[in-house]
Every structure is written in C-alpha cells, then in structure tokens.
Amino acid sequence: xxxxxxxxxxxxxSLVTEHEKTVHEVIRSKKDMGASQWEMKREINVAxxxxxxxxxxxxxxxLIKEVKSIQSRGRKHxxxxxxxPSSEITGGAWYVEGSLDTEYINVxxxxxxxxxxxxxxxxxEGIADALRRSNVSQIELSKQQVxxxxxxxxxxxxxxxxxxxxxxxxxxxxxxxxCYKCIGKRGYGGEPKLGALASIPCGVCPQISRCTPDxxxxxxxxxxxxxxxxF
Amino acid sequence: MVPLYxxxxxxxxxxxxxxxxxxxVCECLLRKGPLTLQATVxxxxxxxxxxxxxxxxLIQHNCVQAFVLEQSVEHGDAAKANTxxxxxxxxxxxxxxxNKFLTIVSQNLDKQCVDLxxxxxxHGRLTLxxxxxxxKSVQNEGDDVILDAVQxxxxxxxxxxxxxxxxxxxxxxxxxxxxxVSARKRAAKSAKIFEEQETLEQRVVEAAAPSEALRFLLVAxxxxxxxxxKDETNSSIVTPGEKRKRDALESETEYGAADExxxxxxxxxxxxxxxxxxxxxxENVKTRLDDGAVTVLKxxxxxxxxxxxxxxxxxxxxxxxxxxxxEVIKSEEGRNITFDRVRAxxxxxxxxxxxxAANESYSIDFKKIIELAQNEEVESIVLKRYxxxxxxxxxxxxxxxxxxxxxKIADATFVEKKETPKILYKLWKDxxxxxxxxxxxxxxxxxxxxxxxxxxxxxxxxxLNEMFHAALNLVQRVAFELEPEKEMxxxxxxxxxxxxxxxxLLLESSHMKLDDAIMLFHDF
Numbered sequence: 001x002x003x004x005x006x007x008x009x010x011x012x013x014s015l016v017t018e019h020e021k022t023v024h025e026v027i028r029s030k031k032d033m034g035a036s037q038w039e040m041k042r043e044i045n046v047a048x049x050x051x052x053x054x055x056x057x058x059x060x061x062x063l064i065k066e067v068k069s070i071q072s073r074g075r076k077h078x079x080x081x082x083x084x085p086s087s088e089i090t091g092g093a094w095y096v097e098g099s100l101d102t103e104y105i106n107v108x109x110x111x112x113x114x115x116x117x118x119x120x121x122x123x124x125e126g127i128a129d130a131l132r133r134s135n136v137s138q139i140e141l142s143k144q145q146v147x148x149x150x151x152x153x154x155x156x157x158x159x160x161x162x163x164x165x166x167x168x169x170x171x172x173x174x175x176x177x178x179c180y181k182c183i184g185k186r187g188y189g190g191e192p193k194l195g196a197l198a199s200i201p202c203g204v205c206p207q208i209s210r211c212t213p214d215x216x217x218x219x220x221x222x223x224x225x226x227x228x229x230x231f
Numbered sequence: 232m233v234p235l236y237x238x239x240x241x242x243x244x245x246x247x248x249x250x251x252x253x254x255x256v257c258e259c260l261l262r263k264g265p266l267t268l269q270a271t272v273x274x275x276x277x278x279x280x281x282x283x284x285x286x287x288x289l290i291q292h293n294c295v296q297a298f299v300l301e302q303s304v305e306h307g308d309a310a311k312a313n314t315x316x317x318x319x320x321x322x323x324x325x326x327x328x329x330n331k332f333l334t335i336v337s338q339n340l341d342k343q344c345v346d347l348x349x350x351x352x353x354h355g356r357l358t359l360x361x362x363x364x365x366x367k368s369v370q371n372e373g374d375d376v377i378l379d380a381v382q383x384x385x386x387x388x389x390x391x392x393x394x395x396x397x398x399x400x401x402x403x404x405x406x407x408x409x410x411x412v413s414a415r416k417r418a419a420k421s422a423k424i425f426e427e428q429e430t431l432e433q434r435v436v437e438a439a440a441p442s443e444a445l446r447f448l449l450v451a452x453x454x455x456x457x458x459x460x461k462d463e464t465n466s467s468i469v470t471p472g473e474k475r476k477r478d479a480l481e482s483e484t485e486y487g488a489a490d491e492x493x494x495x496x497x498x499x500x501x502x503x504x505x506x507x508x509x510x511x512x513x514e515n516v517k518t519r520l521d522d523g524a525v526t527v528l529k530x531x532x533x534x535x536x537x538x539x540x541x542x543x544x545x546x547x548x549x550x551x552x553x554x555x556x557x558e559v560i561k562s563e564e565g566r567n568i569t570f571d572r573v574r575a576x577x578x579x580x581x582x583x584x585x586x587x588a589a590n591e592s593y594s595i596d597f598k599k600i601i602e603l604a605q606n607e608e609v610e611s612i613v614l615k616r617y618x619x620x621x622x623x624x625x626x627x628x629x630x631x632x633x634x635x636x637x638x639k640i641a642d643a644t645f646v647e648k649k650e651t652p653k654i655l656y657k658l659w660k661d662x663x664x665x666x667x668x669x670x671x672x673x674x675x676x677x678x679x680x681x682x683x684x685x686x687x688x689x690x691x692x693x694x695l696n697e698m699f700h701a702a703l704n705l706v707q708r709v710a711f712e713l714e715p716e717k718e719m720x721x722x723x724x725x726x727x728x729x730x731x732x733x734x735x736l737l738l739e740s741s742h743m744k745l746d747d748a749i750m751l752f753h754d755f
Contacts, residue, residue, distance in 0.1 A: 070648055094645065105645050152645055155623040157610070160583070168578045181582075183519070193518055195611030196748035197694075200741050202701035204615045209661070211704070213239070219704035220711045229712070229734050 019046060023054040027064055027078050032086040034067055034079035068098025093145055105149070108141075110188055112149050113158055117182045121162075121169050124150065127180070150180055157183060157192050201228050233320050234692060236699035237753075238262065241323040243703060248326060249288055252277065256285035257294065260318035265298075265431065267315050286316055290400075292355035293497055294323045298435045299403045314401060317435055321754065325500050327746055332503045336393060343384040348393060348498065356397050356495040359385065359449075382449070385496070389447045392502040392537075396446055397495035398439035404431075447499075505542050508755045511747065512585075512597065515604045520579050526565045527576040528585070530558040531595055542754065549592035552577070601755050608748055609694055613663065620646045621654045625663065625685065634667060634682040655683050662693050695752040698745060705742040709735060 026043050027035050035043075040051055055078060058064040062081055069077040069089040079085060087093075094100055108131075115130040116122045122130075128146040141149075153159040159180050166175035173179055197203035201224035202211075211217045219225055233241075238261045246254035259274045260266060266274070272282050289295035296319055301312045325332075329352045337345045350365055351357055357365075363374075363381045370377060388394040440446070509532045517525050534554065535547040550558075556573045559565035568576075577593055580586035585600050586593050606629060614622040623644040628635060641651040658664045669680040712734045722730075 100645060100647055102645075148643075151643065152623070155626045155644060156619075157626065162582050165578070165581070168575065192607065192611065192614070194615075195608040196741075196744045197608065197698055197701055198611040198615040200701060200705070200745065202697075202704050203612055206616070208697060208700060211700070213703065213707055219708040222704075222708075225704075225708055229708075229737065231730060231733055 019050055020054045020057055022046070023051060024058055024063055024080070027058075028080040030079070032079070032083045033089060034069065034077050034083075034085060036069075036075040036077050038075060070095060070098055093139065093141075094148075105152075108149050109153055109156075109158075112146070113153055113182065113188045116150075116153075116159055116180050117188075121164075121173065121179050121181050123173060123177060123179045154180075158188065159183060201225050232692070233261065234696035234699055236696050236703060237320065237324070240699050240703050240706075241318075241320055243706060244323055244326050245289075245294065249292075252281060253285045253288050256282055257289055257318055257323070260295065260316060261320065265300075265315040265317040265435075267313050271316065289318075290316075293397075293500075294319055296398065296435055296439055297401045298439065299401050301403055301405045312403070317432055319432070319436070322500060324749075324753075325504075327742075328503070328507075331507065331743070331746075332393075332498065332500075335503060335506050336388075339391060340387050340393075341384075343380060344387050344393075347381065347384045347388060351394060351496065351498050356497045358493055358495055362496075385449060389449060392447055392499055394447075394496050395499040396441045396448075397497050398436070398441065402435065402438035404434055404438055501542055504750065504754050505536065505539060507747075507750060508542060508597070508601075509536065511604065511751060511755060512595070512600045515600055515607075516580070516585055519583075522564070523568060523572055524576040524579045526562065526568060527555065527559055527573055528580060528595065530562060530565060531555055531586070531593070533562075534558040535595070545596070545598045546587065547595040547597065549589070549594040551592050555593060597755075601751065604751055605691065608751065609663075609690065612694070612697075613658070617654065617657060620644060620650070621658060624651070624654060625658065628664065628683055628685040629687070632685075634684045636669075637681050637683070640683065652681065655681070659683070663690060665689075691752055695749065698749050698752065702742060702745050702749065705738050705745065709738045709742075712738070 022044050023040060023046075026040050030039075037048075037051055037055065041048065044051075055064070059066065059078075064078050065081055067077050067079050067085045067089065069075075069085075077089065090098075094105060096104075111131060111134070112127060115127050115134075119126060119130070124143060124147055127150060128141065128143055131141060131146065150159065154161055160183050162179055162181055164170040164173040164175055164177045164179055166173070170179070195203070201222065202208055205211070205222075205224060207217050211219070211222070213219070238258070241261060242254050242258045245257045255275050255277065256271060259271055263270075263274060268279065268282060268286070271286075272279050275282060277285075286295060286297075290297060295316050297314055297316050299312050299314050332352065333345060333349060336348050346366075347362060350362060354361075359381065362385070363378050366377045366381050367374065372380075385394070512532070513525060513529055516528050531547060531550060534550060538548045552570075552574060555577070556570050559568055559573055577586055577588065581588060583599070583603065584596055587596050610622060610626060610629075613625045617625075624640055624646070627640060627643055637652055637655065638648060640646075640655065641648045644651075646654070655664060655666075659666045663685075665684045665686050667682045667684070669682055671678045671680065712731060
C-alpha cells in the first residue's frame with residue numbers, strides 16, 4: 001500500500017512564512033542594490049529549494065520585484081518593492097533592462113557631433129546647452145553625461161580635444177579652457193584614412209603570426225590573396 | 232634591433248639582386264653581427280675566395296662596411312686589431328626604394344642628373360671617369376663636352392646633397408676600456424643626461440664618413456674661375472690653389488687633390504630619406520588642414536632642410552614670421568598668399584601642435600607629426616582587424632598611457648561589460664596590448680581585476696615586424712604570379728598576360744605604399 005503524502009499541517013505553514021520573512025529581510029537590507037539568490041544563500045543557511053519557494057511567494061505578494069543587474073551577468077536579481085534600483089546595478093542612464101541602450105547612445109553621439117560641427121569650436125557647457133535647447137533627449141542630461149558622450153566621439157576619432165589659445169577661432173573662449181572640434185574633412189560616421197598595412201590582406205589577417213614563406217599558410221597558398229587578386 | 236622579418240626582407244632583396252652566394256654571406260652578417268673574414272667563412276661554410284668576392288660586391292653596393300676594431304690596451308696587453316665586416320641593414324632595404332629616389336631627382340633636376348643617379352644606383356659606386364666613360368658609350372659627343380656635362384650634373388647632385396663621397400674603406404674603431412665606460416656613465420649620471428648608447432653600426436658609419444667639408448665637395452682639375460671670386464652656384468667645386476679650408480683637406484690624406492680621379496661617389500641615401508620624411512609630413516597635414524596651411528608647412532620645410540643635422544630631427548630650426556612669409560611667396564602655390572594668411576595658417580598648424588611657436592619664432596614639431604601618423608596607421612589595423620569597439624578601446628588606452636581596469640574601459644567606450652574582456656583578450660593575444668592581474672582582498676573574498684595598457688615602444692617594433700612580413704609576402708606573391716609554369720595552365724595567353732599585368736601593378740603599388748609605412752616606423 002503506497003503511503004499518500006500528508007498535506008503540510010499548520011506547523012509546517014508557519015515555518016515557510018518564517019523563512020519568507022528572513023528572505024525578505026535579507027533582500028530589504030540590500031536596499032537599492034538588491035540581491036541574487038546566490039547572495040541570499042550565503043547569508044542565510046537555508047536550502048536552495050526553500051529560498052526559491054520564498055522568492056516565488058514574495059513576488060506573488062508584490063513584496064519584492066525582479067530587477068536587471070549589469071553586475072549579475074545572467075543571475076536573477078531581486079529588490080524590496082519600496083526601493084528603486086541604484087545606477088550601480090542598472091548601469092545608469094546608458095542602460096535599459098540591463099543592456100546598453102546603443103540606439104539612444106548613437107543618436108546622442110550624432111546630435112552632439114552636429115552641434116560641435118555647427119559651432120566649429122565648442123566647450124562642454126556650449127554643447128550641453130545646445131543639446132538641451134534642441135530637446136534631443138527626453139531625459140535631462142547631466143554635464144557628466146554630455147562629457148561621456150563627447151569623450152566617446154573623441155575615441156571614435158570624430159572629434160578632437162584642444163585647449164583654447166584665446167585667439168582666432170578660440171577668441172570667445174578663455175585661454176587654456178578645454179574645447180572640442182570636429183576632425184578633418186569627413187562627415188559624421190566617416191571612417192578614418194585606411195592605413196597601408198590595413199589595405200592589404202595581411203593587415204587584416206588573423207593568421208599572420210602563423211604565415212611563413214614555405215608553410216601551409218603562405219602568400220602563395222593564401223585564400224585572402226586569391227580573393228583580392230581575383231579580377 | 233632589426234626585426235626578424237626585416238632580416239628576411241633584406242636577404243630576399245640581396246638574393247634577387249646578387250644571387251644566393253652573396254645573400255648567404257649577407258644573411259650571416261645580419262644574423263650574427265659584425266664578423267671577421269675567417270669567422271664568416273666558418274659560419275657560411277663557403278671558401279675564403281667566395282666570401283671575399285661576396286663581401287666586395289656588398290661593399291661596392293654599400294650594403295656592408297668594413298672596419299678595424301682595435302681593442303684598447305689594458306693591463307699591459309698588446310693592442311689587438313682585426314678587420315671586421317658589418318651589414319648595413321638600412322642601406323639594403325633602401326634598394327626597394329630606388330624608383331622613389333629617381334622620382335625625387337626628376338622633380339628637382341634635369342634628365343642628365345636622373346641618368347647619373349640611375350647609374351650610381353645600378354653600380355653602387357663610381358668615379359668621375361667611370362661616369363664619363365658610361366656617358367660616352369651612350370652619347371655621340373666629344374670627350375670634353377661629355378666630361379663637362381657629367382661634371383655639371385655631379386655638381387648639381389652634390390649641391391642638392393643627392394650624392395656624396397664614399398666613406399673610408401676601413402676606419403679604425405677603438406673599444407673603450409671598462410674604466411672608460413664606467414667613467415662615462417658616472418659623468419652622464421651626475422650631469423643627469425640620458426646618454427643614448429650609440430650602436431656599433433652608428434659608430435662605424437660615423438668613423439667611416441668623410442668630413443662635412445669634403446662630403447659634398449668636388450675638387451676639380453681645372454683652371455680657377457676668370458672672375459677670381461667664389462661662384463655661389465658652384466659651391467661644391469673648389470680648384471686647387473684657391474683659398475679654402477686647408478686644415479680639413481690636408482688632414483684627409485685619403486682625399487688629397489691628386490687622388491680626386493679615384494674618388495668614388497655614391498648615392499646619399501640620408502638626403503632622400505629626409506625628403507621622403509618631409510613629404511610624409513606634408514601628406515599627413517594635408518588630410519587635416521587646408522591648402523594654405525600645407526603651403527606654409529612646405530615653405531618652412533624648404534627653408535630649414537639644409538640645416539638638419541640628422542634625418543630623425545625632432546624639431547626644425549626656428550623661423551621668424553617674416554622669413555616664413557618670404558619663403559612662402561617664392562613658391563607657385565604661395566605667390567598670392569598674404570602675410571595675414573600666413574599668420575593664420577601658423578595658428579591652424581598649432582592645433583594639433585604640428586608647429587610650435589616660441590619667442591615669435593616657429594618650428595615644426597616633426598616628432599609630433601610622425602607620432603600622429605604612426606598612431607593612425609596602428610589604429611587603422613586595429614579597426615579593420617578587430618572592429619569599432621576594439622578601435623575605441625585601443626585609442627582610449629593609447630591616449631591615456633597607463634593601466635586601465637576592464638570595467639572602466641567598458642564605461643568609457645560604451646561597450647557591454649561582459650563583451651569588453653573578450654575584445655581586450657583578443658588584442659592582448661596578438662600583442663597589441665599588455666595585461667596585468669591585480670588581486671584585491673576585500674571584506675569577505677579575493678577579487679581579481681584585469682588591467683590593460685598600450686606599450687607604444689614594444690607595439691611599434693611588433694607592427695614594424697608585421698609590416699616587413701607583409702612586404703615579404705607581397706614580393707613573394709609577385710614572383711609566384713609571374714612564374715613561367717602559369718603559362719602551362721589552360722588560359723588564353725593574352726588573358727594571362729593581362730591578368731599578370733594587373734596583378735603585378737596592384738601588388739607592386741601596395742608594396743610601395745606599405746614601404747612608406749615601413750619608413751614611417753623605421754626610418755623617420
């Protein structure tokens with residue numbers, strides 16, 4: 001005769017609730033940083049399946065919520081309902097749902113470039129003002145955020161950072177102040193001049209360190225050369 | 232230090248131009264450093280006579296320099312002296328560039344000079360008589376007419392510093408004693424000077440070189456000029472008996488007036504590399520600034536070129552605004568430029584700082600221009616090989632000059648934090664970045680951080696080696712494409728020839744463009 005599993009009685013019910021309370025306390029103590037299940041396990045010595053049950057229950061009671069964390073790298077992250085996730089786990093203005101908001105960043109970068117192009121020489125304040133006035137972003141950007149975008153344009157080699165000489169095109173800018181200019185004669189998104197090595201197959205080849213004059217990988221047998229010379 | 236593939240390129244060049252035997256001797260010297268004749272025979276396993284002939288060919292073509300190394304007397308030992316041979320790597324690689332040198336001469340001088348330079352490139356070294364004999368064999372003129380024409384061309388080439396007297400055949404170098412070396416180091420340390428150690432090659436070349444007074448001087452066996460005075464246009468010619476720097480000439484016993492007939496002349500590679508360096512600077516500025524700024528830069532280069540003591544000069548000699556303006560209006564493109572435009576162009580050239588202004592005079596910052604060009608070349612490779620995100624990361628690290636942590640790099644370049652280490656790792660694996668691990672003991676656990684950096688000196692050597700590798704590949708592929716066996720394939724002959732022509736054009740022009748980049752990293 002198979003024994004039927006007993007339904008959990010009143011004694012086991014209060015044990016689950018007790019655990020729920022403990023789990024909720026741990027999550028709440030992390031405030032706007034929240035915690036993952038792994039972190040909870042380390043703090044309270046309770047079996048994994050019980051923690052999972054507690055989380056499920058707390059979620060259904062809307063006492064906690066699930067948030068995306070850029071630090072957790074795949075693990076789910078939970079926060080007490082009354083807190084908003086800090087920028088340390090959301091990633092700040094540039095992240096949405098735990099991923100970089102690439103589209104938003106690219107739009108801002110282009111707009112920023114156009115403002116600098118229009119002004120010929122621009123300070124950070126000038127760029128921030130211009131962006132604000134044109135309502136490019138629905139969210140008000142801080143000076144630091146504008147600086148991050150401008151510095152990214154410098155890294156893209158679209159814009160260069162210079163110091164004002166106080167004369168000529170810098171006449172309206174105090175001497176020594178950092179400002180920005182568009183580079184060269186290409187438009188936004190234009191690629192920099194192709195270098196000599198980069199314009200031949202060897203320059204792009206992932207196998208160059210294994211290529212030898214008489215080896216299996218050699219200029220005579222190279223598939224990239226074959227394609228390049230296929231007129 | 233010569234990159235590994237640089238040596239392979241040099242050996243390939245010598246093999247193509249002079250054959251396997253000469254290449255074997257050359258390779259031995261390139262890999263092992265300076266050697267005596269006996270040591271070269273031992274390493275190459277050739278006969279003494281074979282090695283001697285190969286060395287003669289290499290010396291004739293300025294690829295090897297002989298010298299006598301005298302060991303200083305120490306503790307009563309007898310002084311030791313033996314003749315050694317050192318390969319001149321740079322001169323070997325210049326053999327690729329002969330067409331570039333000829334182009335420079337054809338842009339500045341007449342056809343006679345171009346022909347003469349071509350002869351010197353072909354034969355390595357020639358006396359005046361050999362040059363005349365060669366001209367006689369191709370021209371149908373009287374002997375005197377030919378000699379005058381050749382002499383005139385030689386003087387023009389000397390005035391432009393395109394050719395020079397050949398160096399001494401076996402200069403003597405002394406190795407300093409241990410005491411002398413430590414005394415020199417102590418003196419440098421106390422004076423807080425960074426003394427860049429001269430390589431043996433540099434010392435040999437310097438010791439062999441004729442004095443500056445003689446280097447571009449032709450002592451002619453002619454009557455003094457009728458006007459009795461110095462002819463400004465013939466500054467390279469001095470007749471015996473004229474008042475001149477006697478000390479310089481008399482001390483050069485090898486170069487007394489009586490020996491002028493046997494004086495050997497050769498191409499002065501240094502001047503051509505200097506001109507190519509200037510050309511590269513102009514090209515780089517052209518991509519960033521307008522024609523006015525480029526014209527002003529060209530004028531400054533023209534005005535200061537003759538004052539440069541060495542090719543790799545950091546800055547040009549300072550010029551006043553007036554001097555620059557006077558030089559600008561001499562040129563065709565600068566004829567209509569106003570004084571104010573020149574001043575405005577100089578301000579343009581200060582951002583980025585291609586030209587430095589100090590005390591109302593201006594000098595070109597070659598080091599800065601070359602450095603920017605080198606950065607662009609490397610960044611172009613990174614962009615094409617590893618993509619835009621890697622390009623941004625590389626530029627961040629290259630500009631900052633110090634170690635940066637992975638997450639900081641991710642934030643600054645707007646790349647996902649989990650993708651960033653993968654990209655950085657790829658760059659590190661291919662030697663474009665250096666990496667260090669940092670372990671920090673936190674409250675409860677050990678955290679490991681990865682820090683990344685661009686080491687520009689190491690990277691420059693690595694990229695230069697890749698460039699030589701790519702150059703060798705291009706040369707090898709040309710040879711492969713032109714192999715006679717290709718004709719055996721079932722392709723119509725005219726189609727085959729047409730393809731070979733196109734392929735050769737593409738490969739050779741790519742090689743010459745790549746050579747410009749090699750000069751940027753090695754010679755400029």
